[in-house]
Amino acid sequence: MEEKYFAVDLSVALVHHPVLNKHGDTIASALTNLDLHDIARSSKTYGVNTFYVVTPLGDQQVLAKRIIDHWLDGFGGKYNPHRKEAVELIKVMGSLKAVVDDIRQRREKHPKMVGTSAKNVPGSIGYDKLKSLLFDGDPYLLLFGTAWGLSDELISQVDYFLGPISGISGYNHLSVRSASAIILDRLLGRND
Amino acid sequence: MEEKYFAVDLSVALVHHPVLNKHGDTIASALTNLDLHDIARSSKTYGVNTFYVVTPLGDQQVLAKRIIDHWLDGFGGKYNPHRKEAVELIKVMGSLKAVVDDIRQRREKHPKMVGTSAKNVPGSIGYDKLKSLLFDGDPYLLLFGTAWGLSDELISQVDYFLGPISGISGYNHLSVRSASAIILDRLLGRND
Numbered sequence: 001m002e003e004k005y006f007a008v009d010l011s012v013a014l015v016h017h018p019v020l021n022k023h024g025d026t027i028a029s030a031l032t033n034l035d036l037h038d039i040a041r042s043s044k045t046y047g048v049n050t051f052y053v054v055t056p057l058g059d060q061q062v063l064a065k066r067i068i069d070h071w072l073d074g075f076g077g078k079y080n081p082h083r084k085e086a087v088e089l090i091k092v093m094g095s096l097k098a099v100v101d102d103i104r105q106r107r108e109k110h111p112k113m114v115g116t117s118a119k120n121v122p123g124s125i126g127y128d129k130l131k132s133l134l135f136d137g138d139p140y141l142l143l144f145g146t147a148w149g150l151s152d153e154l155i156s157q158v159d160y161f162l163g164p165i166s167g168i169s170g171y172n173h174l175s176v177r178s179a180s181a182i183i184l185d186r187l188l189g190r191n192d
Numbered sequence: 193m194e195e196k197y198f199a200v201d202l203s204v205a206l207v208h209h210p211v212l213n214k215h216g217d218t219i220a221s222a223l224t225n226l227d228l229h230d231i232a233r234s235s236k237t238y239g240v241n242t243f244y245v246v247t248p249l250g251d252q253q254v255l256a257k258r259i260i261d262h263w264l265d266g267f268g269g270k271y272n273p274h275r276k277e278a279v280e281l282i283k284v285m286g287s288l289k290a291v292v293d294d295i296r297q298r299r300e301k302h303p304k305m306v307g308t309s310a311k312n313v314p315g316s317i318g319y320d321k322l323k324s325l326l327f328d329g330d331p332y333l334l335l336f337g338t339a340w341g342l343s344d345e346l347i348s349q350v351d352y353f354l355g356p357i358s359g360i361s362g363y364n365h366l367s368v369r370s371a372s373a374i375i376l377d378r379l380l381g382r383n384d
Binding site: 047166 | 226229230233237238239274275277278357358359363364365367369370371372373374376378381
């Protein structure tokens with residue numbers, strides 16, 4: 001049998017629905033411009049395949065596409081070509097189902113879904129364990145929730161769940177921009 | 193001799209002057225609201241002593257203080273007390289000299305200054321090496337440059353210099369929000 005080298009096939013989804021608000025209700029959150037920029041740049045740094053921005057709201061999809069176009073075809077791309085390279089990784093999608101279908105079309109395989117949260121979720125997996133799994137050649141999809149995090153219904157559907165990022169203070173309220181950067185570094189960074 | 197436990201005494205400075213612009217000129221950059229929020233939250237997570245926002249520009253100092261007051265005394269603090277806890281770590285300073293004086297006043301010791309950059313700087317120190325040094329009980333000050341990074345003159349004054357964050361793609365253009373989160377995690381995070 002032919003030996004085959006499998007690079008990591010990791011995609012990232014920034015979920016704006018279904019997520020929780022402060023009171024625990026399920027909502028669709030608004031886009032934050034810098035989420036797109038920062039997570040695209042982190043994704044590019046760590047070799048992420050695609051950075052999916054997931055929102056069911058039509059006006060938010062238009063807004064996301066306008067931001068992306070500014071950097072791909074507009075003034076932004078000429079002013080800062082490095083930003084263009086990162087923004088090229090973004091795909092705007094209306095639902096998580098559409099994201100999964102997109103990965104299935106590319107790989108003919110259902111991605112393994114990995115949830116993240118600032119909360120402790122029973123049965124969560126360690127960073128080193130997930131790091132080793134990522135090299136099995138399957139497509140993986142890492143989910144980040146905006147607002148107060150992914151809904152419980154969504155959490156119940158994932159294959160793996162990463163434990164919260166522990167600092168040393170017990171404070172656990174990182175921005176999604178910072179948390180996603182740290183998690184990608186823990187999973188894919190060369191600590192040299 | 194009495195044995196004494198020294199916790200890590202690390203402060204962070206976000207430098208808006210002297211930094212480089214795209215063309216390599218030394219400038220004073222403008223504040224970015226989310227830099228303050230994100231780096232304050234990361235600082236709180238990893239037990240940073242003080243998060244210094246350094247700008248010599250009077251109007252920018254006023255702007256920074258207005259953002260901070262909104263979260264400490266205004267509506268923000270009531271709406272989101274966790275954010276208040278993070279923003280409390282911020283001190284606005286006119287120069288790096290004022291930052292050093294502030295630390296000297298608290299500790300009666302000159303802080304050891306650690307530079308960061310997306311560029312390779314000769315003689316840079318590894319993350320694990322700096323991690324072990326941090327426990328020597330001395331105050332450390334970690335410098336992050338905005339815009340296109342810390343000026344060469346400033347870089348020549350630091351005691352240590354951290355190498356750039358290597359991902360796996362060769363792309364090396366993280367936001368200062370993401371880079372600072374990753375560096376604090378590498379230095380102080382419990383990877384569990």
